[in-house]
Amino acid sequence: MTTFRSFGAPGVRSFMKRMVSSFAVVVSLMTAGAVSADGGALEVKALASYRTGLFDRGAAEIPAFDPVSKRLFVVNGASNEVDVLDIADPGNPRLAFSIPLTDYGASPTSVSVHDGMLAVAVVADPKTAPGRIAFFDVDGRSLGTVESGALPDMVTFTPDGRRVLAANEGEPSDDYQIDPEGSVTIIELADDRTNIAAAHVTTAGFGDFEAELPGMRLFGPRATFAQDVEPEYIAVSPDSTRAWVTLQENNAIAEVDLLAGEVSAIHGLGWRSGVAFDASDKDGAVNFRKWPVFGMYQPDTIASYTTDGGIYLLTANEGDSRDYDGFSEEARVADLRLDPAAFPDAEALQDKRALGRLKVTTTEGDDDRDGDYDALYAYGTRSFSIWKTDGTLVYDSGDEIERMLAERFPDDFNSNSDENGSFDDRSDDKGPEPEGIAVGIVDGIPYAFVGLERMGGVVVYDISDVTRPRFVDYVENRNFSGDPKADTAGDLAPEGLLFVSADESPDGTALLVAANEVSGSVTLYRLAQAATN
Numbered sequence: 044m045t046t047f048r049s050f051g052a053p054g055v056r057s058f059m060k061r062m063v064s065s066f067a068v069v070v071s072l073m074t075a076g077a078v079s080a081d082g083g084a085l086e087v088k089a090l091a092s093y094r095t096g097l098f099d100r101g102a103a104e105i106p107a108f109d110p111v112s113k114r115l116f117v118v119n120g121a122s123n124e125v126d127v128l129d130i131a132d133p134g135n136p137r138l139a140f141s142i143p144l145t146d147y148g149a150s151p152t153s154v155s156v157h158d159g160m161l162a163v164a165v166v167a168d169p170k171t172a173p174g175r176i177a178f179f180d181v182d183g184r185s186l187g188t189v190e191s192g193a194l195p196d197m198v199t200f201t202p203d204g205r206r207v208l209a210a211n212e213g214e215p216s217d218d219y220q221i222d223p224e225g226s227v228t229i230i231e232l233a234d235d236r237t238n239i240a241a242a243h244v245t246t247a248g249f250g251d252f253e254a255e256l257p258g259m260r261l262f263g264p265r266a267t268f269a270q271d272v273e274p275e276y277i278a279v280s281p282d283s284t285r286a287w288v289t290l291q292e293n294n295a296i297a298e299v300d301l302l303a304g305e306v307s308a309i310h311g312l313g314w315r316s317g318v319a320f321d322a323s324d325k326d327g328a329v330n331f332r333k334w335p336v337f338g339m340y341q342p343d344t345i346a347s348y349t350t351d352g353g354i355y356l357l358t359a360n361e362g363d364s365r366d367y368d369g370f371s372e373e374a375r376v377a378d379l380r381l382d383p384a385a386f387p388d389a390e391a392l393q394d395k396r397a398l399g400r401l402k403v404t405t406t407e408g409d410d411d412r413d414g415d416y417d418a419l420y421a422y423g424t425r426s427f428s429i430w431k432t433d434g435t436l437v438y439d440s441g442d443e444i445e446r447m448l449a450e451r452f453p454d455d456f457n458s459n460s461d462e463n464g465s466f467d468d469r470s471d472d473k474g475p476e477p478e479g480i481a482v483g484i485v486d487g488i489p490y491a492f493v494g495l496e497r498m499g500g501v502v503v504y505d506i507s508d509v510t511r512p513r514f515v516d517y518v519e520n521r522n523f524s525g526d527p528k529a530d531t532a533g534d535l536a537p538e539g540l541l542f543v544s545a546d547e548s549p550d551g552t553a554l555l556v557a558a559n560e561v562s563g564s565v566t567l568y569r570l571a572q573a574a575t576n
Contacts, residue, residue, distance in 0.1 A: 084573040085485060087503065087518045087555070093128055093136040095563035097121045098528050099461050102563030105197075105539035106556045107156040110547035112181045114139065116161060117558055117565055118151045118539075125154055125163055127183065131549050133567045142183040147175050155207070156181070157200035160236055162207045164195035171221045176209055176230065178239050187239030189230050192246065193223035197276045201283035206231050206301060210274035210288055215263065219369030224248060224269040227277070227288055227297075229304050245304035249297075258311025258434075259295035260339070262406040264370050272297070278347040280354055287345060287356055287432065291363050294339045296356065296434060310434025312340040315424050318441045321449075321457060321470040326396040329449045329456050329467070331442065334398055335386070338362075338424035339407075344480045344540075348489065348506065355437060355509050356430045359477040359493055362423020364404065372404045375471075379405070380415040400471035425474040427493045427502075429509050437509055444495070444502055445474050447517060452498070455523045460497045460536035460561045463523050469497045482506070483542030485553045486572040490515065492555055494537035501537060501557060501568075520557075520566055527562065536561035 095102040101120030108115055108130075115128040115136070124141040144151050148165035155162050161179040174195040178186040192211025199208055207230040215222035226248045233241035249269040255261040263271040275291040279301075286299040290309070298308040314337035321330050342358030349355070364373050377399030381389040393399045398419075407420040425445050429438040449456045457474055459465040469475070479494030491512065493502040500519035504512040525532030538560040545553045553570040 085488075085490070085503065085505075085515055086569075086571050086573040087516065088569045089518070089520050090134045090567045090569050091136055092520070092534065092564045092566040093138065094530060095119065095121070095126075096530055097563040098530065099561050100563065101560050103538075103558040103565050104560050105153045106541045106558045106565060107154045107161070108541060108543050108547070108556065109156045109159065109181050110543075111159065113549045114181060115556065115565065116154050116156055118154050118163075120150050120152070121563070123150055125151060125161070128565065130567065133548070133550055133554060133569070136565065136567060140183060142179060144177065147177045147188060152194075152196050153198045155199045157204045158236075160186070160200075160204075162198050162200065164191070164198040164209055166194050169216065170194045170214060171216050171223050174209075174211070176207060176228065180237075186237050189228070189239065189242060189244055191228040192226040195228065196274070199277050199279065201279050201286075201301065202281055203283040204232075204236070205283065208277050208279070208286055208299075208301075210277050212273045212275060213270070214273060215367065215369070217368045219264060219367055222263060222266050222270045224250075224267075225272040225274045225290070226269075227274055227286070227299055227306070229299075229301060247299050247304055247306050249306055251306070252309060256295070256309055256311045258313035259290070259309065260293050260407065262372065263365070276342075276344050278345040278356060280347060281349055285432075287347065289342045289345045289358065291341050291343055291361070292365060294341050296342075296345070296358075296430070298432065308433075312342070312430075312434060312436075314339060314420065315426075315439065318424070318426075320425055320442055320445055320474060321467070322398050322401040323396055324457075324467050324469070324471040325400055327467070329453065330396075331446065331449070334401075335392070336398070336401065336403070336419045336421050337407075338421050339404075340424050340428060341422060342428070343478045346480050346482045346491075348482045348491075348509070350489070350509060354432050356432060357480055357482060357491055357506075358428050358430065359480040360424040360426050360428060361476050361478045361496065362421070362473045364402070364422050372406045373402050374405045375399060376401050376403055376419060379403070379419075382413075382415045382417045385417045402472055421473075423473040423476065425477065427477050427480060427491065427504075429506070429512065438512055440504075440512070440514075443514060444477065444493070447502075447514070448475055448495075448498055451517065452523075455498075458498060458523070460499060461527055463525065463527060463532055473497075477502075479537055479540040479557075481540040481542040481555065483544060483553060483555070483570070485545075485570045488572070490570075492540050492542065494540050494557060496536050496538070496560075499533070499535050499537065499559070501540065501555070518568065530562065532562065534559040534562050534564050534566050
């Protein structure tokens with residue numbers, strides 16, 4: 044794998060010069076294992092699922108867990124509620140009650156819980172208006188609300204429980220006439236945490252930044268820097284003083300000083316190349332090649348992990364585009380005019396069985412502004428990465444995830460999340476789309492769990508050595524012979540992953556919780572080191 048991190052000259056030459064500095068019904072019972080760092084094997088066992096029966100309506104998106112009440116809180120965008128699941132018996136999750144959110148906004152996007160208090164991010168109607176963070180106790184009693192920025196897409200408590208953070212994405216209206224500023228809402232709770240009215244609220248914005256930074260993107264029409272950035276997901280330092288926020292469309296990570304209440308730095312992530320991937324949904328085969336394309340990392344979920352005194356950031360590099368009625372950056376390679384010097388084999392590359400079907404951005408690559416494209420930039424990198432907090436890349440999984448899927452699922456490779464019999468359907472887009480990520484320690488060994496939105500499973504990596512994570516296994520609770528609309532296809536599109544440690548788990552064993560957006564299901568997995576002889 045070659046990682047490119049800078050801007051440079053057009054075409055093939057730019058490949059040499061672009062060095063940027065800069066995650067109830069029993070559906071199935073499965074066991075997956077692989078040798079781990081200490082010679083044992085991690086056993087990942089699907090215990091049970093809670094199913095809403097609502098197909099492709101966002102009925103199970105983000106989970107949060109309260110160890111005292113032994114309840115899961117799950118965002119249900121279909122009903123505008125938070126579903127509260129009793130998992131005192133993890134093998135039999137059941138719906139206890141739901142918390143209605145109609146009085147607070149149009150739809151919930153995220154939920155977090157800490158020490159008996161629940162915070163829910165709720166989007167307004169229209170989405171360009173300020174949203175709200177609604178607070179409840181674990182029995183669903185309202186504690187109050189705080190206004191956030193537009194489209195609060197993720198909410199989380201800091202580890203010490205003193206603050207609540209919201210990533211306000213600030214997406215534009217569909218006609219692109221209104222483009223709210225992206226921001227991070229910092230809610231400092233009072234000594235009496237239940238007194239929400241006494242909380243101190245700060246907005247960490249991006250108004251102090253003006254110019255595009257190396258390795259990032261600013262491209263919204265007529266947008267200021269603050270309007271263009273779209274905060275997506277948050278990770279917080281163990282000491283609760285710093286946070287890192289993915290700016291997905293912008294291909295960057297922002298660092299927030301929580302004590303000062305301001306964005307202190309932005310780290311452009313640059314571009315990746317030199318990694319093979321399947322670029323066509325019309326070639327009728329699995330076809331890995333090192334295409335002349337740069338991948339934009341564009342991470343969705345971010346998680347922090349501390350080892351040897353250092354903090355590292357783990358990202359699921361899903362990729363995302365802006366595709367609105369008023370502005371769209373998407374195009375297929377076949378529809379672009381390619382610079383003949385940069386792409387002397389343009390005709391062959393633009394064949395639908397080669398690169399022609401691949402979706403790329405029109406906002407990058409015309410380096411000399413002459414109307415043709417000197418380089419191509421695709422959405423996401425079909426990988427997960429580990430970064431230092433200053434944006435330095437430590438590790439990237441490259442093509443390992445996509446190649447593993449090709450080997451294990453030759454008849455269902457790069458399937459879509461809402462349809463079976465869709466072999467190769469996502470190769471021209473973003474492949475398996477790593478979206479969710481969670482980190483947890485099982486019997487002393489740290490693991491990363493990466494959810495694949497399109498294929499529907501979870502990849503497990505041992506991250507004992509952050510510079511050389513080791514693939515452990517892949518667990519799939521999807522039935523490729525079932526009917527997604529009839530709810531017989533298992534789990535589809537894991538949106539949110541949650542690790543529950545053994546000391547907080549209801550049955551004393553570590554758990555992984557996956558909330559699946561398309562199937563509207565929540566599945567609990569038991570994690571343990573298998574006994575060895």
